[in-house]
Amino acid sequence: MDLDFSMIPRVMPALLVGALMTVELAILSVLIGFVIGSLTGIARVGKNHVMRLVATVYVDFIRGTPLLVQIFLVYFGLPVIIGRPVPPMIAALSALGINCGAYIAEIVRAGIQSIDRGQNEAARSLGLTYNQSMRYVVFPQAFRRIIPPLGNEFIAMLKDSSLVSVIAMEELLRKGQIVITRTFRPFEVYSVVAIMYLVMTLAISQLVRWSERRLKVVD
Numbered sequence: 001m002d003l004d005f006s007m008i009p010r011v012m013p014a015l016l017v018g019a020l021m022t023v024e025l026a027i028l029s030v031l032i033g034f035v036i037g038s039l040t041g042i043a044r045v046g047k048n049h050v051m052r053l054v055a056t057v058y059v060d061f062i063r064g065t066p067l068l069v070q071i072f073l074v075y076f077g078l079p080v081i082i083g084r085p086v087p088p089m090i091a092a093l094s095a096l097g098i099n100c101g102a103y104i105a106e107i108v109r110a111g112i113q114s115i116d117r118g119q120n121e122a123a124r125s126l127g128l129t130y131n132q133s134m135r136y137v138v139f140p141q142a143f144r145r146i147i148p149p150l151g152n153e154f155i156a157m158l159k160d161s162s163l164v165s166v167i168a169m170e171e172l173l174r175k176g177q178i179v180i181t182r183t184f185r186p187f188e189v190y191s192v193v194a195i196m197y198l199v200m201t202l203a204i205s206q207l208v209r210w211s212e213r214r215l216k217v218v219d
Contacts, residue, residue, distance in 0.1 A: 022161050022197075029093060
């Protein structure tokens with residue numbers, strides 16, 4: 001079978017729309033995951049035993065089950081409980097955000113624990129409460145250290161977002177599959193889709209390195 005890439009310019013607009021949707025899903029999922037992960041990470045190192053237990057169970061469950069199963073649980077399982085269908089976009093963002101939150105929680109926990117304990121003790125001796133110490137002293141320092149792993153999590157989420165194609169979300173992979181049904185050129189289309197994912201991940205890697213350099217200068 002001869003390769004034929006001549007139809008790629010014609011289908012590129014549809015693939016670019018899918019790529020835009022992929023980036024949108026990744027950004028929103030990481031933002032949701034950052035909020036969930038920050039709170040969960042702080043709970044993981046906090047003194048409240050109940051909150052620490054809940055955070056541990058959440059992290060272990062998410063990390064111990066496949067993302068695809070979590071997507072099916074939200075999209076097919078949640079409607080059974082709430083009695084109404086869940087739109088694909090809401091289901092995708094919920095599943096990806098919750099999944100991302102568990103991994104970011106471990107990143108935040110490791111970042112907080114990497115800060116010298118004396119920093120927290122010094123803040124407490126100045127009259128700050130535990131929450132104020134975490135908010136104004138410990139977490140800002142930990143944030144600089146979690147930038148690189150956060151970038152890696154963003155790249156992972158960008159690639160993992162392809163799994164929501166199973167619930168008809170028209171991100172990049174799904175757009176590629178639709179194009180293939182019209183052109184019958186799977187190798188050519190999947191090759192272009194792979195290159196587009198590569199370009200996006202390389203761009204994010206460069207952005208993360210730039211952020212690291214900026215933070216070092218400021219530091």
